[in-house]
Amino acid sequence: MTLIPHAIPLINDPQVVHALAARWRRARTLLLLSVGVLPVAIGIVCVVLAGMTSAGQRIMPWWSAIPAVAAAACAWALLTWLRRNGLSDPHSWLPATTLMTGAQLVLGVLPGSGIALRLSPGAAIAVKALCAAGVLGAGSASALARLAHRSLLSAPVLELGSTAFPLVLDGHGTRVLIGTDRVDWTTRHGGRVDAGVSFARVLRVSAHANAIALHTASGSWTVPVADPEGTRALLLRRIAWWEERRDAAAEREQRRYLDLVSLLAAVSGEATRGGITVTVDSNGLTTGIDLSPEVRELEPEILAAQLMACVQKARQNARRQVEDLVLEHADDQMVKASH
Structure with missing residues (x-):
């Protein structure tokens, strides 16, 4: 390795x-x-x-x-x-x-x-x-x-904007940190000021004389920098990289969700007792009842009781399968999130 x-x-x-x-x-x-x-x-x-x-x-x-x-x-x-x-x-x-x-x-x-x-x-x-x-x-x-x-x-x-490396830019008494999902800065003009904004809130970035402006829905932030055009281009490159990763993650999550839905739709619980076989779907709804010839001799009350017992057992079986699938999906999510 x-x-x-x-x-x-x-x-x-x-x-x-x-x-x-x-x-x-x-x-x-x-x-x-x-x-x-x-x-x-x-x-x-x-x-x-x-x-x-x-x-x-x-x-x-x-x-x-x-x-x-x-x-x-x-x-x-x-x-x-x-x-x-x-x-x-x-x-x-x-x-x-x-x-x-x-x-x-x-x-x-x-x-x-x-x-x-x-x-x-x-x-x-x-x-x-x-x-x-x-x-x-x-x-x-x-x-x-x-x-x-x-x-x-x-x-x-x-090109460094398309990487996961934190980028630090110093100049004009300001230290700008471009992270993987937000930009933070520290200014020392008339006192220390620490501020930051996430990429999700940034609507537009403009360059001015010795500063860039971050426009959000709640207002604009002006950040003094040594190279406004270069900083703006680097920040826009990092935001575009973040959006690509966000969209890819959302697409992967959607695929995993659809796979889980299809697996849950295929769940079928089955139980057999005294010549009676019952199948149910993932929602516990009965999808099939099979009666063997031997149940003809049973009393209606006994037949009904065994039928209900089979339904309950089939539902428990289906519920167990659903729980296993959901827990397996959650474990996969935790593993992928840790990486």
């Missing part, structure tokens, strides 16, 4: 893929180094430090392995986070890498070096070299994560 896909996640437009291929290739290489190679290397440094504590010792103290385990756990957590959630948010690459590699230093490299120096004083030079390598690796990982983010999102191009 590839840790970081070669293609940009959540993009199906070949033109967008081609336009951003060079950026993603460079960002992917830097990200692999910062989140994968260097944290694993720091973990290996801690393992080597733990191994050095056994030099000259008959029995290696169990607690000397704790720093190596902690460093390995941090590296694993960082890789897991990147695979599950981190790829779609380049702005979190630097904080996450700094946090996890910093934890590796505090929990792994530094205590591991202290333990190794105490138990193996003859290897002081090697221990100090390994400690320096761990510190250098952590610093390099953070620097590479910053470069990965910048190489992908610096100088935003129009």
Whole structure:
């Protein structure tokens, strides 16, 4: 399994893929180094430090392995986070890498070096070299994560509007964040003001001198920006991408609903008792009654009672099938929503 896909996640437009291929290739290489190679290397440094504590010792103290385990756990957590959630948010690459590699230093490299120096004083030079390598690796990982983010999102191009990456635009004392379903901004003209509007409310976007205007049904918002035309084009591209995904999701939901309706319409409950067979549909309405020759000898009261019992049992059978289908549909919805 590839840790970081070669293609940009959540993009199906070949033109967008081609336009951003060079950026993603460079960002992917830097990200692999910062989140994968260097944290694993720091973990290996801690393992080597733990191994050095056994030099000259008959029995290696169990607690000397704790720093190596902690460093390995941090590296694993960082890789897991990147695979599950981190790829779609380049702005979190630097904080996450700094946090996890910093934890590796505090929990792994530094205590591991202290333990190794105490138990193996003859290897002081090697221990100090390994400690320096761990510190250098952590610093390099953070620097590479910053470069990965910048190489992908610096100088935003129009094609980035057709991706799921949050886009941050700074200028004229305003910070604009274009997300996947809304745009938020912070202005510092005469005091800090935080505001935002969802794409569903935006009716029109216009560009003016040093600002863009977001027109909604309840009024207009004026947002100062450094490049009004470029910001407007990027925002309209992201809104169009959001509308395509919204329409596609609605179409998929409609198809799933129609499939469920067709499955429910095909539900049929059946029950047999004393020569009487009753079938009902998903609504519990009787669709068929089959009487065998042996029921001719039954008293009318007994026949009626057995017939009603068969109807009730058939309805219970149909109700169970309906519940199973609805629960299976709901479980599928939850699974797809989590992805």
